[in-house]
Amino acid sequence: MTRSQYLLLSFFSLSLVLFAVILQQVGYQGVSFLPCPLCILQRVGYLGIALTCLLAAGLSPARRLFHSLAVLAAAYGVGVAGHHVWLLFHPGASCGIDPLELWINQFQVVQGLPWLFKADGLCSAQLPAILGLQVPEWSLVWFSVLLIVLVVMFFKKTR
Numbered sequence: 001m002t003r004s005q006y007l008l009l010s011f012f013s014l015s016l017v018l019f020a021v022i023l024q025q026v027g028y029q030g031v032s033f034l035p036c037p038l039c040i041l042q043r044v045g046y047l048g049i050a051l052t053c054l055l056a057a058g059l060s061p062a063r064r065l066f067h068s069l070a071v072l073a074a075a076y077g078v079g080v081a082g083h084h085v086w087l088l089f090h091p092g093a094s095c096g097i098d099p100l101e102l103w104i105n106q107f108q109v110v111q112g113l114p115w116l117f118k119a120d121g122l123c124s125a126q127l128p129a130i131l132g133l134q135v136p137e138w139s140l141v142w143f144s145v146l147l148i149v150l151v152v153m154f155f156k157k158t159r
Helices: 003-025 037-058 060-089 099-105 108-112 135-155
Strands: none
Touching: 003 037, 003 135, 037 060, 037 099, 037 135, 060 135
């Protein structure tokens, strides 16, 4: 991959996190989208992709290493988003109060950046759909697209 492609993937991942923060702060159709613990873990996945792609763009000797870490971050995101989508279709599996919320909210970074990392919502909450899909479903789509792009580009021969 070229440096500009890594920067594009990094910018795209950061823009998805920014969109999530806007949904959280401004809302959509009069509903505030409070992030649940799985939403926060998905934000971490997007930030992981953004950071590793940024490092791959800047440090060409270690480019394959950072590309591999970006693939792992995308695979992690697919797993978390996939579980979140499963919870949306099986709301009885969620007990309401998630012990993961207490674990996530105890970190120092949450205290410093609560608007980005504080988990307040329920993972099984049915919020208004955006263009026909729930936010976790969109997240699964974008993590899958990023994973496919990163894997294909990892094995593609560079010139």
